[in-house]
Amino acid sequence: MKTISVAAGLLTCLLTTSIQADAGADIYSKGGANAAALACVTCHGADGLGMAASGFPRLAGLSATYMEKQLHDLKAGSRVAPVMSPIVNALTDEEIQSVSQYIENMPTPSYPRVERSSEVDSLGAQLALRGAWDRNIPECVSCHGPGGVGVGDAFPPLVGQSSNYLASQLVAWREGTRQNDPNDLMGHIARSMTDEEVTAVSDYFSGLGK
Amino acid sequence: MRMYLAVAATFLSLPVAAQTAVPMDDQSQLAPSAQPAAGAEYFQPPSESDLPDNAFGELVREGRAIFVDTRKRAPEYVGNGMTCANCHMDQGRKPNSAPLWGAYPMYPAYRSKNDKVNTYAERMQGCFQFSMNGTPPPADSHVLNALTAYSYWLSTGAPVAEVLPGRAYPEVPEPAGGYDLAQGRQVYDAQCAVCHGPEGQGQKSGEDFVFPPLWGKESFNWGAGMHRINTAAAFIKESMPLGKGGSLTDEQAWNVAAFMNSHERPQDPRLIDGSIEETRKKYHANDGVNLYGVEVDGVVLGQGTN
Numbered sequence: 001m002k003t004i005s006v007a008a009g010l011l012t013c014l015l016t017t018s019i020q021a022d023a024g025a026d027i028y029s030k031g032g033a034n035a036a037a038l039a040c041v042t043c044h045g046a047d048g049l050g051m052a053a054s055g056f057p058r059l060a061g062l063s064a065t066y067m068e069k070q071l072h073d074l075k076a077g078s079r080v081a082p083v084m085s086p087i088v089n090a091l092t093d094e095e096i097q098s099v100s101q102y103i104e105n106m107p108t109p110s111y112p113r114v115e116r117s118s119e120v121d122s123l124g125a126q127l128a129l130r131g132a133w134d135r136n137i138p139e140c141v142s143c144h145g146p147g148g149v150g151v152g153d154a155f156p157p158l159v160g161q162s163s164n165y166l167a168s169q170l171v172a173w174r175e176g177t178r179q180n181d182p183n184d185l186m187g188h189i190a191r192s193m194t195d196e197e198v199t200a201v202s203d204y205f206s207g208l209g210k
Numbered sequence: 211m212r213m214y215l216a217v218a219a220t221f222l223s224l225p226v227a228a229q230t231a232v233p234m235d236d237q238s239q240l241a242p243s244a245q246p247a248a249g250a251e252y253f254q255p256p257s258e259s260d261l262p263d264n265a266f267g268e269l270v271r272e273g274r275a276i277f278v279d280t281r282k283r284a285p286e287y288v289g290n291g292m293t294c295a296n297c298h299m300d301q302g303r304k305p306n307s308a309p310l311w312g313a314y315p316m317y318p319a320y321r322s323k324n325d326k327v328n329t330y331a332e333r334m335q336g337c338f339q340f341s342m343n344g345t346p347p348p349a350d351s352h353v354l355n356a357l358t359a360y361s362y363w364l365s366t367g368a369p370v371a372e373v374l375p376g377r378a379y380p381e382v383p384e385p386a387g388g389y390d391l392a393q394g395r396q397v398y399d400a401q402c403a404v405c406h407g408p409e410g411q412g413q414k415s416g417e418d419f420v421f422p423p424l425w426g427k428e429s430f431n432w433g434a435g436m437h438r439i440n441t442a443a444a445f446i447k448e449s450m451p452l453g454k455g456g457s458l459t460d461e462q463a464w465n466v467a468a469f470m471n472s473h474e475r476p477q478d479p480r481l482i483d484g485s486i487e488e489t490r491k492k493y494h495a496n497d498g499v500n501l502y503g504v505e506v507d508g509v510v511l512g513q514g515t516n
Contacts, residue, residue: 113416116295117275117283120258130258133300138453143405145415152413154404155420182404189453 024102027095036090040099043083048106052162052206060106060160065153067100073180080177111159112208113146124204127197135192140201143185148205154182158205166202239435239498240308241373242381242444252305252376253312255364266359273360276353277302277310280342281419284353289344290476291412291419291428294357297341297436299449302364305376306448312377314361315370330358340434343476379444384499385461389439391506394469397462401451410473425473427515432478438498442467472506477514486512 029046031039040059044050048060059067073079074088091099116139120126128148131139140148143155150157158166172178173190181187193201258274261267276283278301280293295301302310317330331354335346347353368374399408405421407413412423423429435441447463449455458466482488490503490512502512 113418115279115282115418116301117279119271131300133304136453136455142420142452145420146418149415151415151420183401183451183454185404185451185453 023095024098024100027091027099028102032091032095034090036086037095038087040103048103049108049160050162050165052164055162055164055168057162057165058157058160059103061108062103062150062156063153064097064100064104066156067103068096069180071096071100078178078180080172108160109209111147111149111157113149114141114208115146116141122200122204123197124200124202124207127193127201128204132192132197137189137192140205147208160209161206163199163202163206166205167198170198170202239438239441240378242440243306243375243378245380245382246306246375250375253368253374255303255309255311256366261363266363269356269359270363273356273358273363274301276356277360284347287338287344287347287353288342290342290430291423292342292430293419293422294337294342296422297445302361304449306378306380307445308378309364309376310361311364311368312374314358314365315368315372315374316377330361334358339479341430341436343429343431343434343479379441379448381440382443382447382460382463384440384443385464389461389464389468391465391469391472393462394465394467394472397458397466398469401458402466405452410470424470425475427476429475431476432502432512432514433480433493437471437475437502438500439464439468439471440498442471468501472501472511474511474513474515478502478512481514486510 027037028040028048031037040048043054043056044059045056048058050056050058070079071088071091074081074084088096114129116129118125118129120129126132127137128140131137131142140158143151144158145151145155148158169178170190170193173181173187174193179187190198261270272283276294277298278293278295280295281288281291297307298304298309299307300309305312313333314330317333318327319333320327329349331349334354334357335349338344338346398410402424405413406424407421409426410424410429411426412419412428413421419428430436436445443460443463446467447456447458447460451457478489478493480489480493482492486503494500494502504511
């Protein structure tokens with residue numbers, strides 16, 4: 001009897017997970033229950049790697065916790081993205097959860113793990129691997145990991161993003177249209193950067209993904 | 211929960227650790243410097259692009275690589291998850307963060323405390339033994355030669371045997387009412403855990419630590435300078451949260467430093483006959499403010515983690 005109920009419990013467990021995974025995949029490729037929740041695939045691509053030319057970001061492999069937070073923040077307005085706002089407003093909390101889980105599990109190419117010990121040969125590499133400590137700007141990789149591959153649930157990957165998108169986010173922080181980072185950790189850095197640095201470092205990380 | 215020092219009277223005996231040779235037997239505390247005046251001018255080390263493309267430039271570059279990626283570049287000498295640059299910020303260049311250009315010209319250093327002279331190599335061996343919880347590389351090893359070359363080069367043009375502004379972590383006065391571990395935990399949860407992890411364990415990307423551990427078996431050991439609450443408070447106030455140095459109040463810096471250093475970490479390699487009590491008496495009782503051998507929440511600290 002006991003074995004049966006344990007087995008049944010396990011089965012339900014497995015089923016729920018796979019149902020959730022399916023639900024996530026469905027939202028990604030077909031959209032949410034509300035028609036205004038357009039399918040992610042339209043702009044972020046079937047592989048989830050985004051569309052560089054239009055500045056739509058890579059999603060594949062991003063932490064589900066990070067992704068859920070972004071979607072909720074877009075709803076709440078602490079992060080502003082005009083294209084995204086009608087979409088997030090049409091997604092339920094459950095939908096946000098399952099699509100975020102699906103996105104985390106999407107496969108990604110392997111990116112080079114460029115370390116702090118590497119030599120630098122451009123302004124972008126200089127910021128990424130050395131920082132600009134005279135202005136309290138740490139090395140990007142000291143939070144985003146070697147080669148900007150991302151670390152844990154709070155520090156997203158930079159590699160695999162387009163230069164367009166990365167620059168647009170740094171500018172959003174400077175202009176205050178993005179304010180959803182923990183303790184303004186990114187905002188105060190973006191505000192200390194020059195335009196030239198914004199372009200250079202965005203080019204650097206997007207270049208590593210090519 | 212106000213802390214007061216209650217040195218444990220218990221005679222704890224632990225298995226005797228194999229006696230390792232200790233080249234420099236304490237992480238001598240630098241004479242603390244005052245908080246820098248606004249707009250203070252500091253020594254400017256040369257830039258990397260000035261390095262020549264010859265054997266010298268090569269050795270300096272290697273030294274820099276070891277300094278920022280010690281675990282990978284000198285694995286045989288490192289026993290935890292740290293790199294030198296974790297505490298000597300901006301690759302050992304940042305003023306008020308024990309920069310290498312502030313250190314190198316001050317050695318060999320005479321210490322009246324024990325009437326001994328310590329060389330620069332011995333000072334670095336000390337950091338390997340305590341901060342890196344490892345085995346000190348031999349004085350004539352390639353690793354120490356490269357680190358020395360890097361320090362020498364960073365000091366280009368610096369005066370010898372003269373304390374430069376920015377050498378030490380600027381002192382932060384202890385709060386009048388002592389420090390408070392419960393408030394330290396609050397600062398930790400609100401401002402540090404996002405990077406260093408909820409349990410101070412740090413965060414990795416693959417096999418590599420990106421955020422260094424603050425306590426536990428992968429962190430610096432009980433003999434390291436950073437285990438002093440006064441030293442940690444000074445470091446934290448100057449450089450943490452990363453990129454937002456100077457944003458904590460003196461009290462927050464002390465509270466969070468005390469909270470960090472009220473956790474277990476690897477044993478002090480100088481442990482005397484397995485006795486925390488004896489080790490506290492000899493090495494910790496007069497070493498700034500620290501909790502080695504002190505009872506916190508009913509447990510005597512200094513047990514080690516292995």
